[in-house]
Amino acid sequence: MKDTVIDDLFDRAAGPVRPFEFDADVARVFPDMVRRSVPGYAELVGLSGLIARRVAGPGARCYDLGCSLGAVTRSILRQTDSDVSVVAVDNAPAMIEGLQARLAAEAETDVTRVETLCADIQSIAIxxxxxxxxxxxxxxxxxxxxLGLLQRIRAGLVPGGVLILAEKFASPEGRAGDWLTTLHADFKRANGYSELAIARKRAALERVLIPESLEEHERRLAEAGFTGSVRWFQSLNFVAWLAWT
Structure with a gap:
């Protein structure tokens, strides 16, 4: 399945901006949206698959929580043995349906390796x-x-298991934060987003996507019971940690 639908959802000026929702409209354009909005996204997904290859041994189970259309799920499948399984979870029906369609369209993918769940990640067993x-x-x-979600994840990991946590973090005060915010907007402009689209999407995400500082994320990982963590990826104000049991 080709992911070629262009994201123009926020180029429409009519009406008030609704809170961002992972509905069918977003699912339709999501690959283009995330590619043009998140710097380094392809590298983040690809490296996640390489981490899976390191930690997911024979018969291992992996979880992709908030899987959207399954970019990470499919990266894990490509990098691991055929007896490694993935539980892919998202609470948006359009995302789960899109993932299932993509898996079915990829002839080389063994769909029996993936269990797709349309559910709240806070309620499933890990x-x-x-x-x-x-x-x-x-x-x-x-x-x-x-914190409660991270504690449940920590409790559900086998010895030697790891968590990959990738987040947009809150820009720090002062000049450093100004640079990150400005460059992220420049990144979106360079990828063809209009000023209107940038402003309307920012308004849609307000109070829906709540970023936190790097320090708060790392404090919480320790409080959840992980014995250590490392920042292994950063592109502008997007960062990923590896946390271990």
Whole structure:
């Protein structure tokens, strides 16, 4: 399945801006949206698959929480043995349907390796996991629920299991934060987004995507019971950690 639909959702000036929602319209343009909005996204996804190859041994189970259309799920499948399985979870029916369609369209993919769940990631059981991925997902979970989710993930990991956490972080005060914010907007302009689209999407995400500081994320990982973590990826104000049991 070709992901060629252009994201023009926020180029329409009519009417008030609705809060961002992972509905069928977003699912339709999501590959283009994330490519043009998140610097380094392809590298982040590809490296996540390489981490899976390191930690997911024979018969391992992985979880992709907030999987959207399954870019990370498919990266894991490509990099691991045929007896490694992935539980791909998203609460948006359009995203799960899109993932299922993509898996079915890829002749080389064994769809029996993937269990797709349309569910709230805060309510599912996480059991015997070698790898759990939260790829730009925790930022959409209410702040007061984030620690509990990480604690459940930690409890569901096998010895030697790891968590990949990727987030947009809150820009620091002062000149450093100004640079990150300005360059991210420049990145979107360079990828063809109009000033109108940038402004309307920012308004749609306000109070839906709640970023936090790097320090807050790292404090919470330790509080959740992970014995260590490392920042292994950063592109502008997007960062990913590897946290281990």
């Amino acid at each position: 059991e015997e996991a070698s790898l759990v991925v939260l790829n730009l997902t925790l930022q959409f979970v209410p702040i007061e629920a984030r």
